Amino acid sequence: MSRAVQPGRGGPPVIEPGHTYATVTDKISSIVLARRTPLFWVLGFFASFTLTMVLLGAISYLLAKGIGIWGVNQPVGWGFAIINFVWWIGIGHAGTLISAILLLLRQEWRTSINRFAEAMTLFAVACAGLFPLLHMGRPWLAYWLLPYPNTMALWPQWRSPLVWDVFAVSTYASVSLLFWFVGMIPDLATLRDRARRKGFQIFYGMLAMGWRGSALHWYRYETAYLLLAGLATPLVISVHTVVSFDFTIGIIPGWHSTIFPPYFVAGAIYAGFAMVLLLAIPLRAVYGLQDFITMRHLENMAKILLATGLIVGYGYVIEAFMSWYSANPYEGYMIGNRMRGPYAPVYWSLMLCNIVAPQFLWFKRVRTSPPVLFGIAVVVSIGMWLERFVIVVTSLHRDFLPSSWGMYFPTIWDWATFVGTIGLFLALMFLFIRFLPMISIFEMRTLVPEAGPLAMQPIPEHSVAGEEG
Amino acid sequence: MNGETDVAAPHALERFQRPALFLGAGALAVCAIGAFFAPAQFFRSYLSAYLFWTGIALGCMAVAMLNHVTGGAWGLPIRRPLESATRTLPLMLLLFLPILFGARKIYEWADPARVAQDPVLRHKSLYLNVPFFSIRALLYFGAWLGFAYFLNRWSREQDATGGRAISRRLQLLSSAGLVAYGLTVTFASIDWAMSLEPHWFSTMYGVLFIAGQGLSAFAFIVVVLVLLSDRAPFAGYVGPRHYHDLGKLMLAFVMFWAYVSFSQYLIIWAGNLPEEIPWYLRRLQGGWGWIGLAILLFHFVLPFLMLLPASANRNPRVLGAVAGLVVFMQLVNVFWMTQPAFAGGRLRIHWMDLLAPIGVGGVWFGAFLWQLGRRPLLPLNDPEMQQAAVHGAH
Numbered sequence: 001m002s003r004a005v006q007p008g009r010g011g012p013p014v015i016e017p018g019h020t021y022a023t024v025t026d027k028i029s030s031i032v033l034a035r036r037t038p039l040f041w042v043l044g045f046f047a048s049f050t051l052t053m054v055l056l057g058a059i060s061y062l063l064a065k066g067i068g069i070w071g072v073n074q075p076v077g078w079g080f081a082i083i084n085f086v087w088w089i090g091i092g093h094a095g096t097l098i099s100a101i102l103l104l105l106r107q108e109w110r111t112s113i114n115r116f117a118e119a120m121t122l123f124a125v126a127c128a129g130l131f132p133l134l135h136m137g138r139p140w141l142a143y144w145l146l147p148y149p150n151t152m153a154l155w156p157q158w159r160s161p162l163v164w165d166v167f168a169v170s171t172y173a174s175v176s177l178l179f180w181f182v183g184m185i186p187d188l189a190t191l192r193d194r195a196r197r198k199g200f201q202i203f204y205g206m207l208a209m210g211w212r213g214s215a216l217h218w219y220r221y222e223t224a225y226l227l228l229a230g231l232a233t234p235l236v237i238s239v240h241t242v243v244s245f246d247f248t249i250g251i252i253p254g255w256h257s258t259i260f261p262p263y264f265v266a267g268a269i270y271a272g273f274a275m276v277l278l279l280a281i282p283l284r285a286v287y288g289l290q291d292f293i294t295m296r297h298l299e300n301m302a303k304i305l306l307a308t309g310l311i312v313g314y315g316y317v318i319e320a321f322m323s324w325y326s327a328n329p330y331e332g333y334m335i336g337n338r339m340r341g342p343y344a345p346v347y348w349s350l351m352l353c354n355i356v357a358p359q360f361l362w363f364k365r366v367r368t369s370p371p372v373l374f375g376i377a378v379v380v381s382i383g384m385w386l387e388r389f390v391i392v393v394t395s396l397h398r399d400f401l402p403s404s405w406g407m408y409f410p411t412i413w414d415w416a417t418f419v420g421t422i423g424l425f426l427a428l429m430f431l432f433i434r435f436l437p438m439i440s441i442f443e444m445r446t447l448v449p450e451a452g453p454l455a456m457q458p459i460p461e462h463s464v465a466g467e468e469g
Numbered sequence: 470m471n472g473e474t475d476v477a478a479p480h481a482l483e484r485f486q487r488p489a490l491f492l493g494a495g496a497l498a499v500c501a502i503g504a505f506f507a508p509a510q511f512f513r514s515y516l517s518a519y520l521f522w523t524g525i526a527l528g529c530m531a532v533a534m535l536n537h538v539t540g541g542a543w544g545l546p547i548r549r550p551l552e553s554a555t556r557t558l559p560l561m562l563l564l565f566l567p568i569l570f571g572a573r574k575i576y577e578w579a580d581p582a583r584v585a586q587d588p589v590l591r592h593k594s595l596y597l598n599v600p601f602f603s604i605r606a607l608l609y610f611g612a613w614l615g616f617a618y619f620l621n622r623w624s625r626e627q628d629a630t631g632g633r634a635i636s637r638r639l640q641l642l643s644s645a646g647l648v649a650y651g652l653t654v655t656f657a658s659i660d661w662a663m664s665l666e667p668h669w670f671s672t673m674y675g676v677l678f679i680a681g682q683g684l685s686a687f688a689f690i691v692v693v694l695v696l697l698s699d700r701a702p703f704a705g706y707v708g709p710r711h712y713h714d715l716g717k718l719m720l721a722f723v724m725f726w727a728y729v730s731f732s733q734y735l736i737i738w739a740g741n742l743p744e745e746i747p748w749y750l751r752r753l754q755g756g757w758g759w760i761g762l763a764i765l766l767f768h769f770v771l772p773f774l775m776l777l778p779a780s781a782n783r784n785p786r787v788l789g790a791v792a793g794l795v796v797f798m799q800l801v802n803v804f805w806m807t808q809p810a811f812a813g814g815r816l817r818i819h820w821m822d823l824l825a826p827i828g829v830g831g832v833w834f835g836a837f838l839w840q841l842g843r844r845p846l847l848p849l850n851d852p853e854m855q856q857a858a859v860h861g862a863h
Contacts, residue, residue: 159739237728248736256740258673261732314651318672325659326670327592328744
């Protein structure tokens with residue numbers, strides 16, 4: 001086997017043998033340009049578009065009636081909206097981690113999954129962004145969150161993490177969009193040159209921004225891409241850290257816990273990699289991409305899933321231990337209420353999904369079996385949603401004063417909005433895989449044997465200016 | 470095995486070994502005399518010194534295991550120094566005995582009279598009592614010594630035979646080892662340091678310790694590598710690319726440590742709760758704030774700015790200087806995290822606070838050098854070795 005397909009520390013290859021520049025380009029670009037749209041796509045898009053219409057209906061009714069149609073009330077003022085916001089924004093993290101951190105760590109296996117993982121980030125952030133806006137009750141006044149001089153003498157409360165959130169999430173969304181788009185430019189030019197129909201030529205031509213593949217273009221491209229990766233890296237950490245501050249800055253038992261920032265970040269990556277697996281496993285089967293998204297990719301992602309799952313488990317253990325160790329009656333009650341209170345089934349399902357399920361990933365046979373991996377990814381995604389439910393609801397519904405205790409039940413509109421965003425997310429994903437190259441063509445080309453010694457190294461390695469040692 | 474002679478440790482190690490041991494033993498002897506006059510102060514100073522040096526040994530084990538799990542050429546030149554540090558853990562078990570004997574002088578919760586008056590301590594006495602404290606310490610050491618033993622043994626086996634099978638075995642051992650390391654160090658940090666102020670609690674505390682251990686151990690190993698870099702076998706082997714990788718990783722450790730420390734501070738500051746905020750008040754008032762400020766500047770800001778440009782990472786002298794600063798500041802940090810518990814609100818530094826780290830450190834460093842000299846300095850038969858040599862030559 002050539003050295004190109006055997007980089008790093010052995011193990012299965014990151015691209016199957018037998019591929020050349022031409023086959024890689026053909027295979028990926030044909031999904032967009034040449035092949036007939038598969039039935040899978042038509043049915044899938046139809047189903048997810050229908051769910052998007054459910055979202056549209058739910059939002060329209062919400063705007064007409066107000067958030068009274070949701071289950072939120074005193075004492076649980078943060079219901080599904082915040083649970084879903086945190087869930088979606090967490091899912092996005094895997095995309096940025098794969099594209100930025102794994103790039104800087106020179107993990108060449110990331111090449112075939114980074115593009116659609118970045119797309120996943122963007123769409124997940126779009127879904128996440130909807131919830132706080134809608135939860136405000138009057139989304140048309142959302143710009144009041146921004147610090148701007150106005151005659152109402154309004155100014156954001158800078159000590160509130162909710163204001164930090166506005167900046168963290170909007171920065172994250174813009175950097176992710178830029179990173180995704182910049183990374184796609186050389187491929188868009190490939191599609192432009194290969195497109196036969198006039199409409200496609202113009203469409204991809206506009207998006208390719210005049211890319212001609214000159215040495216200068218490549219030089220600037222590599223510099224910009226590496227800089228964006230450097231910018232995106234702290235965002236992976238900062239966004240979910242700020243989200244965790246939304247909870248920890250409050251002094252509610254179960255929220256005010258110092259472990260939250262790293263534990264939230266690990267949980268976000270955990271949920272995100274589960275979602276990448278959920279998307280990658282069907283995609284590689286339907287489009288025959290097993291050569292590019294190989295077993296090695298699935299196994300590596302399974303390992304990251306296991307590692308982050310263990311960190312999340314560490315968080316649960318420490319939380320439970322400290323609530324006893326603190327000798328604080330409210331902390332102690334909080335954890336007892338989670339374990340034995342009215343929401344106990346949710347808590348124990350969460351433990352089952354997030355702590356027990358990933359332990360199967362210790363076994364290589366599980367890590368290399370796509371159907372089992374898919375099943376575990378589903379369970380983990382549910383588990384991470386339940387985790388946010390437990391954090392948001394159990395801490396609020398019984399706090400310091402028993403006279404103000406209450407229960408929270410989601411309404412049909414809560415569910416419609418949540419399921420609707422899943423539809424929106426999937427519909428956007430379907431459009432993406434139909435109209436844009438879901439795997440980076442030019443980066444995959446560097447992995448084939450023809451690419452020679454460069455195949456040993458990921459792209460930016462040989463091109464960073466002024467770094468020759 | 471014709472490479473054996475090339476990778477043997479330089480004799481210079483032996484030159485430093487004895488002076489380090491004598492210096493350490495001397496300083497400990499002076500402290501022992503001090504213990505005669507001020508026993509409580511001796512045990513308290515000793516605790517900080519012990520936590521710092523044990524942290525380096527344990528952090529080295531964690532870094533070695535991290536490298537086995539993730540792979541990466543960066544770990545090969547530092548693997549043997551890391552492993553030598555893990556072989557000092559039996560010594561640390563021995564050096565733990567003074568803490569066990571002095572527990573009543575160190576920990577409020579070990580004093581039955583105090584516990585009887587305090588409902589919070591009564592609640593915690595189920596966990597915080599001397600017998601259970603000792604059993605837990607034994608359990609932690611059992612786990613650490615077990616993992617260190619197999620880590621070193623299999624690594625030596627690989628030196629003799631080579632082969633990927635051993636690499637895989639080491640990888641599996643290290644994955645389990647990291648899980649065990651995370652849990653044991655967390656609870657050890659609660660037992661040995663957090664319980665100094667037994668009313669206070671923070672769920673981040675264990676992570677803070679782990680981050681500090683990882684950072685100081687990594688920086689310590691960089692110092693060792695830089696000091697040995699112009700001698701065989703490293704002279705012909707370790708290149709700018711190695712330093713660059715190590716520098717970037719050290720930057721990541723610095724940032725992680727700062728992130729964890731700042732998060733804990735921000736959350737407790739914002740909450741401002743009576744059971745949490747005293748920990749920081751004790752560390753920011755009465756002169757202690759200056760030490761806190763020094764930690765912020767020299768444990769984070771300066772190393773961060775120094776490690777940011779790629780050119781500094783490739784210069785072994787700069788890298789070594791920054792790493793040395795980080796190691797020293799972690800000592801200051803451990804001091805700042807533990808000693809305010811005894812200080813009664815005023816900054817005061819006893820002479821034993823200065824001498825104890827030299828004492829424990831001298832003995833530890835002597836043992837480390839002795840172990841370092843006993844095995845070849847490069848893992849020549851590791852399958853990744855060839856790749857790493859190519860990697861460093863750029």
